[in-house]
Amino acid sequence: MESLDLLPAEIWSRLLERARREVPEQTFKTWLEPTEALEIIGDTLIVGAPDRFAADWNESKHAALLSSFGPVALGHPVKVAFRVTEERQARPQMDFFVAPKPEETATRSRLQRATEAPLNDRYTFAQFVIGKSNELAAAAAHAIAEAPGKIYNPFFIYGDTGLGKTHLMQAVGHAIYERDPSTRITFVGTEQFTNEMVNAIQTRTNHEFRRRYRETDLLLIDDVHFLKGKEGTQEEFFHTFNALYEAGRQIILTSDRPPSDIAGLEARLVSRFQWGMVADIELPDFEHRIAILQQKSQQDDLETTIPDDVIRFIAEHVRSSVRELEGSIIKLLAYASLRHKPVSVEVAKEALRDKLKASESLRADTEPPGLTVSAIQVAVAKEWGTTVDGLRSKTRTKALTIPRQIAMYLTRDLLGMQLVEIGAAFGGRDHSTVIHSLDKVAEMIAADADTGTRISRIRGLLASLRI
Numbered sequence: 001m002e003s004l005d006l007l008p009a010e011i012w013s014r015l016l017e018r019a020r021r022e023v024p025e026q027t028f029k030t031w032l033e034p035t036e037a038l039e040i041i042g043d044t045l046i047v048g049a050p051d052r053f054a055a056d057w058n059e060s061k062h063a064a065l066l067s068s069f070g071p072v073a074l075g076h077p078v079k080v081a082f083r084v085t086e087e088r089q090a091r092p093q094m095d096f097f098v099a100p101k102p103e104e105t106a107t108r109s110r111l112q113r114a115t116e117a118p119l120n121d122r123y124t125f126a127q128f129v130i131g132k133s134n135e136l137a138a139a140a141a142h143a144i145a146e147a148p149g150k151i152y153n154p155f156f157i158y159g160d161t162g163l164g165k166t167h168l169m170q171a172v173g174h175a176i177y178e179r180d181p182s183t184r185i186t187f188v189g190t191e192q193f194t195n196e197m198v199n200a201i202q203t204r205t206n207h208e209f210r211r212r213y214r215e216t217d218l219l220l221i222d223d224v225h226f227l228k229g230k231e232g233t234q235e236e237f238f239h240t241f242n243a244l245y246e247a248g249r250q251i252i253l254t255s256d257r258p259p260s261d262i263a264g265l266e267a268r269l270v271s272r273f274q275w276g277m278v279a280d281i282e283l284p285d286f287e288h289r290i291a292i293l294q295q296k297s298q299q300d301d302l303e304t305t306i307p308d309d310v311i312r313f314i315a316e317h318v319r320s321s322v323r324e325l326e327g328s329i330i331k332l333l334a335y336a337s338l339r340h341k342p343v344s345v346e347v348a349k350e351a352l353r354d355k356l357k358a359s360e361s362l363r364a365d366t367e368p369p370g371l372t373v374s375a376i377q378v379a380v381a382k383e384w385g386t387t388v389d390g391l392r393s394k395t396r397t398k399a400l401t402i403p404r405q406i407a408m409y410l411t412r413d414l415l416g417m418q419l420v421e422i423g424a425a426f427g428g429r430d431h432s433t434v435i436h437s438l439d440k441v442a443e444m445i446a447a448d449a450d451t452g453t454r455i456s457r458i459r460g461l462l463a464s465l466r467i
Contacts, residue, residue, distance in 0.1 A: 048085035129286030162321030
């Protein structure tokens with residue numbers, strides 16, 4: 001193919017051209033514009049970033065998306081990987097996020113610019129599809145946008161990966177900023193907060209770090225469960241939280257579990273996270289999935305490309321997350337383009353066959369031969385001398401609770417199912433109950449050799465069922 005003979009810079013230019021249409025302009029300028037293509041190694045394009053933080057950020061946030069553009073932009077798949085440009089290895093971290101304006105003084109720190117990562121332009125209320133699984137969280141978010149710091153402060157959103165927690169949190173930020181552009185908004189992930197705190201300690205800029213976070217008007221913290229076990233970060237965050245709360249400034253947090261289920265989190269933080277509103281987001285139902293796909297179609301002007309029967313087909317078979325739904329559309333379009341076929345249900349079956357296989361394996365009434373939830377439940381029930389119906393029941397006796405938790409643990413470990421799906425397979429238990437079960441079994445394995453041996457024996461039996 002012609003694209004195989006392209007230079008790295010030409011390949012990167014084509015991918016960037018596609019990315020410019022897909023990601024917010026400010027995000028593109030901040031993260032992708034400062035990069036450069038370095039070399040091709042096998043089927044991987046190596047792209048240089050200004051520093052380690054930029055390389056890691058692009059790798060986690062943009063590499064997969066850019067790689068997905070390969071079939072359309074180049075005519076063949078390509079992997080994108082980021083690394084620090086060698087001649088800039090010695091350059092200080094986090095000094096490129098926002099190019100300083102001429103009027104900015106030289107004393108403006110790298111740290112301050114790092115916390116100004118822009119909100120995603122697509123993460124607005126207008127583009128957030130409300131359904132039964134998220135209506136409480138959405139209602140609270142709208143109320144907060146109308147009166148930040150007055151009600152539901154803090155606002156704690158939890159749920160599995162890819163269900164829209166970050167979208168909803170940023171939508172509040174967009175709404176508040178549109179009403180008052182002078183609002184100081186800080187959006188940061190917990191890991192980045194930790195890295196900045198460490199950097200502040202090393203560079204003796206603690207005062208500036210604290211001032212930046214404690215003087216913001218709206219603090220958006222993503223993935224707060226990563227605070228667990230980080231005593232120093234928890235101490236700093238505790239004081240930041242208090243300063244903002246006492247000043248009547250809005251705090252919004254996201255996590256994969258409710259505050260009380262975050263192991264290793266100090267009790268004083270748990271209690272503060274529960275002061276305002278704690279709301280969960282669950283998996284969307286069928287009607288909600290159709291609405292999400294239609295919204296994605298309208299958002300990207302794809303109404304004439306994806307017929308309604310294809311949207312229904314995807315909604316029926318892709319159930320794991322909103323992110324997976326949107327990813328399915330991208331994969332389908334790339335596949336159809338590469339094969340030069342119009343989008344149809346048959347083409348969708350070909351393009352999404354891996355997702356369809358995973359979806360079918362979760363249907364208890366039509367489970368194919370192989371490693372399934374039912375197979376795990378049967379194996380655990382036999383080992384612990386109970387019944388599958390008991391594992392799926394609401395009964396909470398010790399004789400059933402322990403094997404049920406172990407079956408949940410093995411289901412997550414061996415099948416990689418979403419937490420909400422696991423809960424549904426065990427009698428309709430909620431997200432937080434499944435998380436508690438996973439943590440409990442991990443503790444049992446570490447503390448009791450006999451339990452670990454029995455679980456290993458079940459693993460051995462189930463290994464023969466893998467297709």
